[in-house]
Amino acid sequence: PFDAMHIVDGVACVNVAKCTGCGACAAVCPHGVIEICSNTENKPKVLCNNTEKGALVMKECQTGCIGCMKCQKTCPSEAIKVTNNLAHIDYDKCTGCGACVEVCPKHVIVKA
Ligand code: SF4
Ligand code: SF4
Structure with missing residues (x-):
């Protein structure tokens, strides 16, 4: 509207x-x-909504989340959780440090 x-x-x-x-x-x-989402200013976004398993994503999509959990393991604030093969950011915990952006092998997480 x-x-x-x-x-x-x-x-x-x-x-x-x-x-x-x-x-x-x-x-x-x-x-x-x-x-x-609220409270997202200057914080990264997960630009994927796929919940298929990583092997299928690797075959079908160049930039889909493969659920590798690198972002979850790297986040110093425990703000990312991978559930159902997809990363989710808790913006109440995220400080916007950008560590997840650097570590994602598929470049799914973007700080715009
Ligand atoms: S920007 Fe930093 S605090 Fe926020 S989700 Fe990524 S790694 Fe965690
Ligand atoms: S590092 Fe990237 S590909 Fe791996 S779970 Fe996180 S968002 Fe998905």
Whole structure:
């Protein structure tokens, strides 16, 4: 309702200047790809929503999370947990240090 969501080159992109965090987009996404988070400024994001096992991801996708747990083991704040083959960040614990970004072998975690 705020003209903040557009499809660019086949991918949903949010204009953060217009987004109010109302959650309307997350509510309608049939694949549950959109997550509403607060407290994420200057903190990395996991740009993957895949929950397939790593071997299949390696075969089918260049940039999908393979559930290797390197990020979880590296995080000094215990802010990342890999569940169901996918990394999740707890933004209440994350300090934005960027260690997970450096260690991810698939470049799934991005600090934008
Ligand atoms: S940025 Fe640092 S604190 Fe935040 S999830 Fe990554 S490793 Fe953990
Ligand atoms: S390091 Fe990267 S590929 Fe491995 S579990 Fe974390 S996000 Fe997934």
